[in-house]
Amino acid sequence: IFCNTYLLYLSPGNNTIASIEGLYKFMHMNKPILTDSGGFQVFSLSALRSIAENGVHFRSHLDGSMHFIGPDMAMEIQSDLGSDICMTFDECTPYPASYDYAVKSLELTTKWARRCKEWMQDTGYRIQDKNHESCIVHHASTQSLFGILQGGIYKDLRKRSLEELVEIGFDGYATGGLSVGEPKEEMHEIINFIAPLMPEDKPRYLMGIGDLKDMLAAVEAGFDMFDCVIPTRNARNGTLFTSSGRISIKRTEYKADNSPLDENCGCYACRNFSKAYLRHLFLAKEILSMRLNTIHNLYFYIDFFRKMRDAIKGKKFREFREKWETLLQ
Numbered sequence: 001i002f003c004n005t006y007l008l009y010l011s012p013g014n015n016t017i018a019s020i021e022g023l024y025k026f027m028h029m030n031k032p033i034l035t036d037s038g039g040f041q042v043f044s045l046s047a048l049r050s051i052a053e054n055g056v057h058f059r060s061h062l063d064g065s066m067h068f069i070g071p072d073m074a075m076e077i078q079s080d081l082g083s084d085i086c087m088t089f090d091e092c093t094p095y096p097a098s099y100d101y102a103v104k105s106l107e108l109t110t111k112w113a114r115r116c117k118e119w120m121q122d123t124g125y126r127i128q129d130k131n132h133e134s135c136i137v138h139h140a141s142t143q144s145l146f147g148i149l150q151g152g153i154y155k156d157l158r159k160r161s162l163e164e165l166v167e168i169g170f171d172g173y174a175t176g177g178l179s180v181g182e183p184k185e186e187m188h189e190i191i192n193f194i195a196p197l198m199p200e201d202k203p204r205y206l207m208g209i210g211d212l213k214d215m216l217a218a219v220e221a222g223f224d225m226f227d228c229v230i231p232t233r234n235a236r237n238g239t240l241f242t243s244s245g246r247i248s249i250k251r252t253e254y255k256a257d258n259s260p261l262d263e264n265c266g267c268y269a270c271r272n273f274s275k276a277y278l279r280h281l282f283l284a285k286e287i288l289s290m291r292l293n294t295i296h297n298l299y300f301y302i303d304f305f306r307k308m309r310d311a312i313k314g315k316k317f318r319e320f321r322e323k324w325e326t327l328l329q
Helices: 004-012 015-017 023-027 039-044 073-082 097-122 155-167 186-195 212-221 230-236 268-272 277-282 285-315 317-327
Strands: 049-052 055-059 067-068 085-087 145-150 172-175 204-206 239-242 243-247
Touching: 004 015, 004 067, 004 073, 015 039, 015 073, 039 055, 049 317, 073 085, 073 097, 097 145, 097 155, 097 277, 145 155, 155 172, 155 186, 186 212, 212 285, 212 317, 230 239, 230 285, 239 285, 268 285, 277 285, 285 317
Parallel strands: 085 145, 145 172, 172 204
Antiparallel strands: 049 055, 055 067, 239 243
16 A cells, blocks of 8 residues: 555645554555655645755645655655555656756665665664665664655666666665656666666556556566556546446447446446446446445455456466557456
């Protein structure tokens, strides 16, 4: 489960969640939890924030109040949240960005990443050193820390960012700053360039990518982990994923269609409701529509990756990719 640090910090507040002993008890969740550092959301508030060497001053989009998040604060918030995996605080390099700006952004990201690791070590959290050996544990937590590499669309900067992070040493490595407006061709060029250079013995995480075809290409390149709003955002907009491809549930052809959304799906929505009913809920703007559509799309994504892993184990990934790329045209 991916939890948004920025939003949780603003409401209900990391101190509130810490008082309930973290996200696991707050949500009654027994699955792995990953928190981002809040950097992406803060930097997306371009008109409401200012960058300094030690972090970012920003104005809350909720009530206009002023806040500051830097590496130490980002780590403290994620510690309070109690996630399994936390992320270093980084500057998400915008697109377009000049080479000189991308260099400065990269240098700031590396500086903050180093400070994030120092904070983890100073507070006694388990973390890997640059020789991939675990430091002594002085704290009950087993949080892992992933470093985020930047560099924009510049291959030499991407390589430099990765090398600097590997020198510091992290439990996993994430590629950030993609799918921020750059052409798909440039995005895939960076994905195919950087993935083979990333450590094979650590998780490789591609941040903010959730298009099925993009993820298929990224998995073939070597990435292991993804996060994206696509399954939930599309669900709210009535776009649903099925074993036959994408459909828009608001289409007139489903008005009297009493068949399930997907005969091959075992989710709650498909087992209990028809396309006609799902269409009615969507057009009536019922909250239940968003809930059922979200249940379905998340179930589909989870099952999609399960089948992808099976295809990889069975050495049939290429056939799997070709099948889905045809369905998703």
